[in-house]
Amino acid sequence: MPSVLVVEDDPTVARLVEMTLRFGELEVRAVGSVAEARDLLAEGWDAIVLDINLPGTSGLELLRELREDLDVSTPVVMLSGQRHDDEVQRALAFEGTTYVTKPFAPEELLEVVQAAV
Amino acid sequence: MWRRYGDAVYALFVLGGFVLQAAALALLTWSFIPAASRLFPSATPTRALLGALLLTTTALLGIVGFILGYYLIGARREARRDAEVRAWAERWTGVVFGAEAPEGPLPPRALEGLLEVRDKLRGSGAQALGQLFERYWSRDVLIRPLRSRRLVKRLDALDRLARARLASTFFPMLHATEGADARTRGMALRAAARTLALYPEGPATDEAQDAFAAALDDERISTGAALETLMLLEDGCSGVAMRLFDDPTPRWLRWAAIEAAGRLERVDLGLSIAALVDDLDPEIRAAALRALHGIRMIPGSAEDRVRRLLYDEVDFVRVQAARAAELLPFGSIASRMWEMLGDPSWWVRRTAAEVVGGHGATGAAMLDWAARTHPDRYARHMAIQFLFDGQQIDLGTAERLRSVV
Numbered sequence: 001m002p003s004v005l006v007v008e009d010d011p012t013v014a015r016l017v018e019m020t021l022r023f024g025e026l027e028v029r030a031v032g033s034v035a036e037a038r039d040l041l042a043e044g045w046d047a048i049v050l051d052i053n054l055p056g057t058s059g060l061e062l063l064r065e066l067r068e069d070l071d072v073s074t075p076v077v078m079l080s081g082q083r084h085d086d087e088v089q090r091a092l093a094f095e096g097t098t099y100v101t102k103p104f105a106p107e108e109l110l111e112v113v114q115a116a117v
Numbered sequence: 118m119w120r121r122y123g124d125a126v127y128a129l130f131v132l133g134g135f136v137l138q139a140a141a142l143a144l145l146t147w148s149f150i151p152a153a154s155r156l157f158p159s160a161t162p163t164r165a166l167l168g169a170l171l172l173t174t175t176a177l178l179g180i181v182g183f184i185l186g187y188y189l190i191g192a193r194r195e196a197r198r199d200a201e202v203r204a205w206a207e208r209w210t211g212v213v214f215g216a217e218a219p220e221g222p223l224p225p226r227a228l229e230g231l232l233e234v235r236d237k238l239r240g241s242g243a244q245a246l247g248q249l250f251e252r253y254w255s256r257d258v259l260i261r262p263l264r265s266r267r268l269v270k271r272l273d274a275l276d277r278l279a280r281a282r283l284a285s286t287f288f289p290m291l292h293a294t295e296g297a298d299a300r301t302r303g304m305a306l307r308a309a310a311r312t313l314a315l316y317p318e319g320p321a322t323d324e325a326q327d328a329f330a331a332a333l334d335d336e337r338i339s340t341g342a343a344l345e346t347l348m349l350l351e352d353g354c355s356g357v358a359m360r361l362f363d364d365p366t367p368r369w370l371r372w373a374a375i376e377a378a379g380r381l382e383r384v385d386l387g388l389s390i391a392a393l394v395d396d397l398d399p400e401i402r403a404a405a406l407r408a409l410h411g412i413r414m415i416p417g418s419a420e421d422r423v424r425r426l427l428y429d430e431v432d433f434v435r436v437q438a439a440r441a442a443e444l445l446p447f448g449s450i451a452s453r454m455w456e457m458l459g460d461p462s463w464w465v466r467r468t469a470a471e472v473v474g475g476h477g478a479t480g481a482a483m484l485d486w487a488a489r490t491h492p493d494r495y496a497r498h499m500a501i502q503f504l505f506d507g508q509q510i511d512l513g514t515a516e517r518l519r520s521v522v
Contacts, residue, residue, distance in 0.1 A: 012206050013237050019214045105240025106213070 002046040002117040006030040007037040007062070008079060009054050013102065017049055017079070020106040024114055034062045041066070045074055046117040049109075052080040052087050052099075060087050067094045075116035079104070128188050135181045139174045146170040198226070205230025212249065213242050221253045228254060236280035239315060247283060260289045271301050279308035287312050287325055294332045303342055306332065310349035313357070322356065330360040333370060340369045347377035355383050362389055372404050379408025387412055391419035399431040406437035415444050427453045432462035439468040447476045451483065458500060459493030466495060470503035481509060488518050 004026050008014040014030045021028045031037050034057040037048075048066075052059040059078060066072040078091045078099040091097050098116065100109050146166050205227045212218050213234070219227070228250075235246040259281055262274035275293065278286050290312065293305035313329055316322050333343055350357055354377055360366075361374035375393060378386045390412070393405035406426065409415050415423055423445065426438035439457060442450045450472075457469035473480045473487075487500035488510075498519070505515040 010237070011203065012210070012233050015207060015210050016213075016234065016237055016242070019210055023214055103237050103239045103243065106238065106242045107240055 001025060001027045003027040003029070003043075004047045004049060004113060004117065005037065005040055005043075005045040006049045007032075007034065007054065007059065008049070008051040009033065010051070013051070013079070016104075016106070017109065020109050021049075021113060023106070024110040026113065026117065033057075034059070037062060041070070041072065047075045047077060047113055049077045049079060049113060052078050052085070052091060058087070060091055063091055063094055063097065077109075077112055077116055128185060131184055132181055135177045139177045142173055143170055201226040202229045202233055206233040209234045209246065209249070213238070213245050218249060218252070223253050228258065232277055232280040235282065243282070243315065250281065250283065256283065256285045256289075259283070259286055263289060263293055268298065268301070271298075272304055275301070275304040275308045279304075279311050282312045282315050284312065284316055284321070284325075287316070288328065291328055291332050294335070299337070302335075302337065306338070306342070306346045307349055310346045314349060314351045314353045316353060326353075326356040326360060330357050333357075333361070334366065336367070340373050343370055343373040344376055347373055348380060350377075351381065354378060354381050355385050358383065358386060359389060362393060368398055368401065372400055375401065375404040375408050379404070379411030382412050384412050384414055387414050388416050388418075391416045391422070394419060394422050394426060399429070399434050402426065402429065403431075403434045403437040406434070406441040410437070410441045410444065413444060415441060420445055420449075424450065424453070427457065432460075432465055435460065435462070435465045436468045439465065439472050443472050443475060447479065455483070455487065455491070458487050458491060459496035463499075466499040467503075470499050474503055474507060484509075489521075 004021050006014060006017050006021070006028060008017060008030065009032045011032070014032065018028045018030045029040065031040065034054055037050075050059040050062060054062075063076055063078070066074070066076070073096055075096045075098070076091075076094070078088065078097060079102055080088045080091075080099055081102045082088065088099055092099065096116075098112055100112055146169070150163055150166060207230075208216075208219065209231050231246055231250060235243055235250075238246065259274065259278050262270045263278075265271055265274070271293070275290070278290055287309060290305050290309040294302050294309065296302055296305075309329060309332070313325055316325055333346065338346075347354055347358065358374040358378045361370055366374070371393075375390060378390060387409070390405050390408045394402055394409070396402050396405065406423065409419070409423070423438060423441050426434060427442060427450070429435050429438060435457070439454070442454075454469050454473050457465055458473070460466050460469065470484065473483050476483075481504075484500045484504055488497055488504060491497045491500065501510070501515050501518045504510045505512070510518070
C-alpha cells in the first residue's frame, strides 16, 4: 500500500486529508510541523502532502530542502489557500511538485495524490 | 484586554502594579495620620483617612480580582469551547466519509464544528455538509443575528455565513452590504463573494452574479476592497467581471474587475479583456494589457492593437504594452523593442530590456549589440546595466562599455 506523509498544521484540514487518503486506500501519517516531518523523511514515503503556510519553517522551505539539500525526488502535493500566490509558483518550479487549493474537494485531492504515488 | 502572547506576564504585571499602588497609598495614609491628628484633635479626619484607604484598597483589589478572574475563566471557557468544536469537527469529518450522522437536535457547538469542516472543503464533501446543515438547522440560525443591534453579533454572524457558504443565505448577506457600518458592509461583501465562488451551476447563478455586481457598484467601497472581494470569487470571477467590464460601470470598478481577471488568470475572459486595450482611459488600457500578460494569452484579433500600444503616448501604458508584447513572436516586436530601449521613460527602457533579455540567446545578443552600438546613450546604459545585473557581463566589461558610451 503506498504511503503518504501529510504535513499540515490545521488539525481539521489534516484530519480531512488523512481520511480522504485513507478512503483511497493509502497509508497515511500526519504531522503538524516541518520539524516533525524532518524526523520522518528517512522512512521512504511515496508522496508528501505539504501545506505551504506552516508556522516557523514554511512548506516551501521544506520543499527546497528536499529537492536541493537532500536530493529527494518524492512527489510533493502542495496545499495552498491561494492558487495565484507567488509561493505556489515558486513551489511549482521544483520538479515533481503539484498543488491543490484549500478549500479542497476530497475527490480532487485523492486524484492528484494517486497520480503522484 | 488580553494579548495573543504574553498574557500571563501581563496579568502578573497588572497584579504587581495594583499591589504596589495600594501599598504606597497605605504608607502615605499611615504617615499622615499623626500630623492630621495634631491639626484636628477630634478623631474624624483619622477615621476619614482610614476609610478612604480601605475603600481604595478594596476597589483596587476588586479590579485585580476581576481581571484575573476574567482571564482564568475566559481562557478555560475558550479552551473547553475549542475542544468541543474540534470533537464535533472530527465527528462531521467521519460523517463525510460514511460514518452514521448523529441524532438531532444538536447543540450549538455541533453547528460550529460543521462550519469548521465545511469551510475547509469544496465539491462533494462541502455539498454533503450543506445537506447535513439543512437537515438539522434552518438558515435563520445564521441569518437572524445579522439583524442584531450589536456590531459584534453582526460580525460574528457574517463570519459564520462566510464559512457556511450556503447559496440560500447569499441574498440576506448581500442585503447586509447596504447597511451604514463600513465594517459590516466590507465583511458582508467578502462573505457573499466566498459564497458566490461555490454557487451551484444554474439559472440562479446569473441572478446572483447580477446582484453581486450591482452591490459592488457602490462609491463607499474602495478600489482595493473591490479588488480583494473580486479575488475571493476565484473561478466564479468571470461572470461578475464580465458584467463590470462595460459602461456605465464606474472607472475604478472596471479597473478592479480587469485587474482581478488578470490576477486570477481567467483565460475565458481573454477576448473581453482584449477589447478594452483601446479604452480612452489610460488606466484601463494599462490594466487590460497587464491582465492579458497575466492570463498569458493575446487573442489573434488583438495582436496588432497591442503592437500599436507600444507607441502609446502614456509611459505606463507603454510599460504594460511591452510586458504583454512578450507573448507575441519576438520577430514582430524586436525593432520596436530596440527603439524602446531609448525611450524617454526609465521604466519603459527597463521593461524593454527585460522583454528583450527574456528571449534567450537572441535577446542577449541584441542587448549586447545595443550596449555597444545603440544610437541613444540612455539605451546603451540600460543595456549595459541589464547585462551586468543578469551577470552576463562582469564589472570590468561593464565599466569599459560605460566609459565608451
